[in-house]
Amino acid sequence: MKVAIIGGTGYGAVELIRLLHNHPYVTVEAIISHSQSGTDLASVYPHTVDVVDMTMDALDITSLSEKVDLVFFATPSNVSKDLIPSFLENGVKCIDLSGDFRLKEPEAYKKWYQSTPADQEYINQAIYGLSEIYEDEIKNASLIANPGCYPTATLLGLIPALKHNLVSKEQIIIDAKTGVSGAGRGLSLNVHFSEMHENLKAYKLGEHKHIPEIEQVLTNESGQEMQVVFTPHIVPMTRGIMSTMYTNLIIEKSTKEIVEVYQDFYKNHPFVRVRPEGVIPSTKEVYGSNYCDIGIYADQRTGKLMIVSVIDNLVKGASGQAIQNMNLLAGWEATTGLNQIPIYP
Template sequence: MKVAIVGGSGYGGVELARLLQQHPNVNLTQIISHSQAGANFSEIYPQMTTIIDEPMKDLNLEKLADDIDLVFLATPSNVSHRFVSDILEANLKCIDLSGDLRLKDPALYKSWYNFETTAEAYLDQAVYGLSEIYQDQISEANLIANPGCFPTAGLLALIPLIENQIISTESIIIDGKTGVSGAGRGLSLNVHFSEMNENTKAYQLGNHKHIPEIEQELSEKSNDSIMVNFTPHIIPMTRGILMTSYTNLMIEQTNEQITELYQSYYQDQPFVRIRENGQIPSTKEVYGSNYCDIGFQVDSRTNKLIVVSVIDNLVKGASGQAIQNLNIMAGWDQRTGLHQIPIYP
């Protein structure tokens, strides 16, 4: 399959390029960047020297449609929704890594993303690409809305509990911690070295744009309206997300019962790994890989279940899951091109 990346100069784009170079069934034919058009990809990312030594191009959909089968949109928010109709009318498949197609209610884009969507007609058509949960729909889709990084980690931890009615839906508290690469490659005082080094910050309390995405998917699985308290934190590391979800148990459960529930739910999913015997995963244990590791503890004293899920925000939280979705769409093994073992230490 021939593919192109639109938005190749960002972290999501270069991670896609790195992973696609190892995919046996894919030919990356073009990398497109409006801001860096004409510059060699290896000039922007010298680690790609001798691997991808080609100039990036500006977007020309007519020429693109003659050369590829699928396009990855690794653009910032408020960009990809403008191109979706043209891409689909050119009979191209599309996987969008931005947040422009994840929410089904178009009004939410104004209140959470601060723009008016121009892709309202395609929001219902876009399949939410949480690979382990919507595999059947993804396999038949032409348009995928790749999930956000925080939602990927949080939803994989919570959906099995919601579907099995193990926890109360009225008081879900999620604490998220992310490395600085989640903020993208753009210049920002917030992630300046002297601001971030030896420092940890909570941000966007109660108004992070991933909140409606998490609530949408949990509500879908519960057939009820769910609201969550989600607080993200940025910590001084490059990659990784650790999500700690605090939930109230509806029925008495042991650690063994919760282990069995998770293992049964994800038994056919190679990228979700369930920890046993009270082991709690850390971000370093999934670094550079497409795994989501989940651990938990039943707190019988307070009747709570505490769940910890970890991912690499640039792989399972973005580009790796996009390739996993590509594999599902194409009918290939989910693991194709994604056999990377976590880098440790």
């Protein structure tokens, strides 16, 4: 398969380049950057020198459509919605790492993204690319809306409990933490070294763009309207997300029994690793990999189920899951090109 990456200077793009470099069935034909067209990739990312010898190009949709089978959009929100229709009309499949096609209700996009939504025809066409949950739909897609990083960790942690009616569908609290790479490569006072080092910040309480995405999927999977309390935090590390969820048990089961439910739920999904009773994962244990590790604790004293889900926000939370979706779409094993052991320490 021949692919292109649009949005070539961001962390999502360079992670796609890293992972696709050793993919046995894929060649990256073009890296597109509006701001850095004509520039060698290695001059923007020196760690790629003598490894990836490519010059970033300006976008020419007609020319690019003739060269590639699939395009990854590693662009900010409010960009891909204007470009993807032309690629689809030219028979090129698209995987969008931004939020432009995740929300099915245009009014929700207007509210949470403060922008004009994509055309409803393409919103309807988009398949939400949570790989382990929507595998069958992804295999037949032309447009995949890659999930956000927080939703990936959170939804993979919550869905088995909801599908097995272990917990109440009300009063779900999500306490999530991310490394600073989740804010992108752009300059920001919020992630300035002296502002972030030895510091911990809660941000965008009640207004984070991933709230409607999480609620939309949980509503679809549970069969009833759901709302969650979601508090994101930024922590002084480069990569990683830990999403800790607090839910009310509605059935009497031990931690061991619930772990077994989760292990059975994900038994055919190699990138979700459910830890045994008494073992809670940390972000370092998935660093640089496409794994989502989940730990469970059923608190009999309070009647709460606590779920801890960790991912690398740039891999399983973005580029790795995008490649996993490409693999499913192409009919390859989901793990193709993604078998990296996590980096440790």
